Amino acid sequence: MQVGYKLAAEAFGPAELVRQAVRAERAGFDFVEISDHYHPWLDNQGHSPFAWTVLGSIAAKTSTIGLATGVTCPTVRYHPAIIAQAAATLALLSEGRFVLGVGSGERLNEHVVGPGFPETVPPRHAMLREALEIIRLLWDGGYRSYEGKYLQLADARVFDLPEEPPLIAVAASGPPSARIAAELGDGLFATEAKQQITRHYRDAGGTGPRYAEVPMAWAPDENTAAEAALRTSRWALTGWKVMSELPNPVNFDAATSTVRAEDILEKFACGPDPARYVEAAQPFVDAGFDRLVMQNAGPDPDGFIDFYESELDARIRKLKPTGTQF
Numbered sequence: 226m227q228v229g230y231k232l233a234a235e236a237f238g239p240a241e242l243v244r245q246a247v248r249a250e251r252a253g254f255d256f257v258e259i260s261d262h263y264h265p266w267l268d269n270q271g272h273s274p275f276a277w278t279v280l281g282s283i284a285a286k287t288s289t290i291g292l293a294t295g296v297t298c299p300t301v302r303y304h305p306a307i308i309a310q311a312a313a314t315l316a317l318l319s320e321g322r323f324v325l326g327v328g329s330g331e332r333l334n335e336h337v338v339g340p341g342f343p344e345t346v347p348p349r350h351a352m353l354r355e356a357l358e359i360i361r362l363l364w365d366g367g368y369r370s371y372e373g374k375y376l377q378l379a380d381a382r383v384f385d386l387p388e389e390p391p392l393i394a395v396a397a398s399g400p401p402s403a404r405i406a407a408e409l410g411d412g413l414f415a416t417e418a419k420q421q422i423t424r425h426y427r428d429a430g431g432t433g434p435r436y437a438e439v440p441m442a443w444a445p446d447e448n449t450a451a452e453a454a455l456r457t458s459r460w461a462l463t464g465w466k467v468m469s470e471l472p473n474p475v476n477f478d479a480a481t482s483t484v485r486a487e488d489i490l491e492k493f494a495c496g497p498d499p500a501r502y503v504e505a506a507q508p509f510v511d512a513g514f515d516r517l518v519m520q521n522a523g524p525d526p527d528g529f530i531d532f533y534e535s536e537l538d539a540r541i542r543k544l545k546p547t548g549t550q551f
Contacts, residue, residue: 256291298330328396
């Protein structure tokens, strides 16, 4: 079991994210994970810095903690050749501490460059397959070309390559994406505690680490935590089909106008009771995930990190599956 800290790039500016990563390393987290977005989910979150610059600064200011994108879409806003180069550079600067998390993207972030985001899931998955093939090709070294249905590469070479390429964790929510993770990735990334996701990954031949985000909101009392999560993180209750389709923060604001604090309490571990957080993490362990990301939506990141270090670290690491797996 490894435990990570989610850097809420939609809620904090770049310098603050770097500071939190340094604190997370001191508190004993194994890795930090950052979303790679162009927009926040809601306007009132107020931030969305360039993830790769933030990660480079974290690499320079830390020495042991792992780094991960959670996740990058290497198909529309970026060309996979750029991601291959960026990930290789970060792997070198972090001395092998970087994990490239990738996924098929959300309209929220990918539509901004103009050509548009595919209307249906199959072409998004096909594009992701081609992108991963291009990234792998470039990481093999030398000048490379590629002619796909959606993506092309013309006589390109990444000159600065690490001895070992970064691990690639692929976001999945169903059988098609789980197959991509197993066939072209080194690990799995998910946001739901569903055993069928890890089962599909295993059935397709996947054997790597399995990452999942656990929703939580720390504050000295439960109501304060729930209200903070309601203000900034109610988008998380919309479900992946909605999250992948809406184009702008104003749309997420409208789509979540009826979410209540009671709804947040059903989804998030809130307040000061460590048992509630352990209870929230257990279903992810039962579902077969072994890299748990603490995703805090509370108002005080330092308070949460202190709480994790003193109350949660040992408890989370001791969790074992409680039922039959796979």
